[in-house]
Amino acid sequence: MGMLVALSCYCLVVMFTLKRKSSSMAGHMHTITGALQILVVLWAIVQERCFREAPGAEWAVLTFVVYMVNNVTMWPLLKYFRGQEVHRMLFKLAYSFILSFQGILVIAWSLQYEWLYWFVMPFWFYSAKKLFEASDNVVALLPDGALPVPGMQAAARQRVSGIEPDTLTIVYSALNFAGAVFDNMYMAVYTWRGPTGFWGWSLENIEGVNDHLRTGLTKPAFCSLTISVLVFLGTLVHRNIISREVALVLNVVLASAGPWLILYYHKLVDWSEPWQPEIMGNWGSIPYFLQGVTQ
Numbered sequence: 001m002g003m004l005v006a007l008s009c010y011c012l013v014v015m016f017t018l019k020r021k022s023s024s025m026a027g028h029m030h031t032i033t034g035a036l037q038i039l040v041v042l043w044a045i046v047q048e049r050c051f052r053e054a055p056g057a058e059w060a061v062l063t064f065v066v067y068m069v070n071n072v073t074m075w076p077l078l079k080y081f082r083g084q085e086v087h088r089m090l091f092k093l094a095y096s097f098i099l100s101f102q103g104i105l106v107i108a109w110s111l112q113y114e115w116l117y118w119f120v121m122p123f124w125f126y127s128a129k130k131l132f133e134a135s136d137n138v139v140a141l142l143p144d145g146a147l148p149v150p151g152m153q154a155a156a157r158q159r160v161s162g163i164e165p166d167t168l169t170i171v172y173s174a175l176n177f178a179g180a181v182f183d184n185m186y187m188a189v190y191t192w193r194g195p196t197g198f199w200g201w202s203l204e205n206i207e208g209v210n211d212h213l214r215t216g217l218t219k220p221a222f223c224s225l226t227i228s229v230l231v232f233l234g235t236l237v238h239r240n241i242i243s244r245e246v247a248l249v250l251n252v253v254l255a256s257a258g259p260w261l262i263l264y265y266h267k268l269v270d271w272s273e274p275w276q277p278e279i280m281g282n283w284g285s286i287p288y289f290l291q292g293v294t295q
Helices: 002-015 025-051 057-080 085-109 114-141 152-159 167-205 211-216 219-238 244-256 258-263 265-269 288-294
Strands: none
Touching: 002 025, 002 219, 002 244, 025 057, 025 219, 057 085, 057 219, 085 114, 085 167, 085 219, 114 152, 114 167, 167 211, 167 244, 167 258, 167 288, 211 265, 219 244, 219 258, 244 258, 258 265
């Protein structure tokens, strides 16, 4: 959290001093929402870590809107990117993660507003998209002939042209792929169980201050910021403001390992809590989306 706050403040300062390559409306909106997403998440970090309180639903709506607008306005700006294709694909992968995290933010708040279940379902697209994009890096890094499907590895290497099989690249590619697999499993469990089944065991069985539920409301936003900050640092690399080596190390520590630490930091707050209480309890015989039909 300390590293995330420090890097976010650094990015916030640089953001307002950096000369932009686009003066379009999309460019202005991307810059404004880039600053806002840092501010709204830093506010949540203070609320959750210092006061042990989750910010309210108004914060959740604002955070969702800010991140969605920031993502939408990024795509027109990619035409100004002149780096290697692998780096362009990493930008796209990062934004797929950030977009899918907004679906997980909605999952968190669906315990209070059950109708949000149906609002989560479209985010399956981004969850699956990041899995395919993360797979490309892993497939491209495998030894020649490791896959039995003809042309699969060549196609992946073409899409991430320029990828280098160095240690840091291998580590963050593996962590990103593992994260994408986990998030799709997370979505699958939620789709089957629904809000009450997904969060119900935590609500009923974790006594006292329920750290898992409280932190669950903010974890997706914290994860979004870790990725967003690294995307911005990536642009600073291509402008020769910071070194590629520093950005790679921060990518592994903050954007690849960081979300895993955030996912399980309720254990650091209270070690007695289960690792993954969302899978505990009664699963039911039919998925949530069919319950109304059968009744």
